[in-house]
Amino acid sequence: xxxxxxxxxxxxxxxxxxxxxxxxxxxxxxxxxxxxxxxxxxxxxxxxxxxxxxxxxxxxxxxxxxxxxxxxxxxxxxxxxxxxxxxxxxxxxxxxxxxxxxxxxxxxxxx
Amino acid sequence: xxxxxxxxxxxxxxxxxxxxxxxxxxxxxxxxxxxxxxxxxxxxxxxxxxxxxxxxxxxxxxxxxxxxxxxxxxxxxxxxxxxxxxxxxxxxxxxxxxxxxxxxxxxxxxxxxxx
Numbered sequence: 227x228x229x230x231x232x233x234x235x236x237x238x239x240x241x242x243x244x245x246x247x248x249x250x251x252x253x254x255x256x257x258x259x260x261x262x263x264x265x266x267x268x269x270x271x272x273x274x275x276x277x278x279x280x281x282x283x284x285x286x287x288x289x290x291x292x293x294x295x296x297x298x299x300x301x302x303x304x305x306x307x308x309x310x311x312x313x314x315x316x317x318x319x320x321x322x323x324x325x326x327x328x329x330x331x332x333x334x335x336x337x
Numbered sequence: 338x339x340x341x342x343x344x345x346x347x348x349x350x351x352x353x354x355x356x357x358x359x360x361x362x363x364x365x366x367x368x369x370x371x372x373x374x375x376x377x378x379x380x381x382x383x384x385x386x387x388x389x390x391x392x393x394x395x396x397x398x399x400x401x402x403x404x405x406x407x408x409x410x411x412x413x414x415x416x417x418x419x420x421x422x423x424x425x426x427x428x429x430x431x432x433x434x435x436x437x438x439x440x441x442x443x444x445x446x447x448x449x450x451x452x
Contacts, residue, residue: 259439324386327383
């Protein structure tokens with residue numbers, strides 16, 4: 227678990243509302259990632275960060291934005307939640323050549 | 338674009354058996370490869386990380402090998418136990434393209450070890 231905390235662990239929200247998921251790591255890792263995991267699709271990268279205020283899009287970034295104002299925090303925002311964004315969201319972090327470590331996930335349900 | 342495939346999708350074995358999980362990737366220009374395990378409702382736990390210059394890594398009853406030229410990695414589990422039951426995923430960090438910060442994941446192999 228390498229000191230990665232995700233909050234909240236569970237959230238139910240309504241379609242059209244904004245949602246922010248938080249990832250906090252205590253390892254001083256440079257790289258941080260947001261993935262979603264869905265049956266039949268596996269893990270898909272949403273956004274990632276390679277330093278403070280340095281972020282880039284992954285393969286499924288539409289409808290999501292991120293921010294990283296401090297090394298330890300990486301926020302994922304759903305601007306206007308849709309039912310297709312119901313998923314389990316995982317945050318991960320790593321050093322340059324080290325192993326990738328994951329948080330325990332956030333289960334998001336959009337009704 | 339890197340693609341990672343894991344076969345089989347599911348595997349059921351009796352306790353005590355030695356087993357091999359397979360991972361293949363399409364682009365051999367990789368930086369490293371990592372094996373994970375995921376228990377139901379949990380996050381991914383890192384098992385082994387193999388750098389591109391390495392051929393294998395070992396941790397306890399686990400041994401992972403890497404053959405870059407053929408685009409394959411295997412995870413060998415010796416003397417399997419019911420507690421090994423989980424989904425095992427491999428992920429490849431590519432060394433080509435615009436960004437080498439990203440990992441590409443396989444969809445995993447669901448392992449069940451029966452007592």
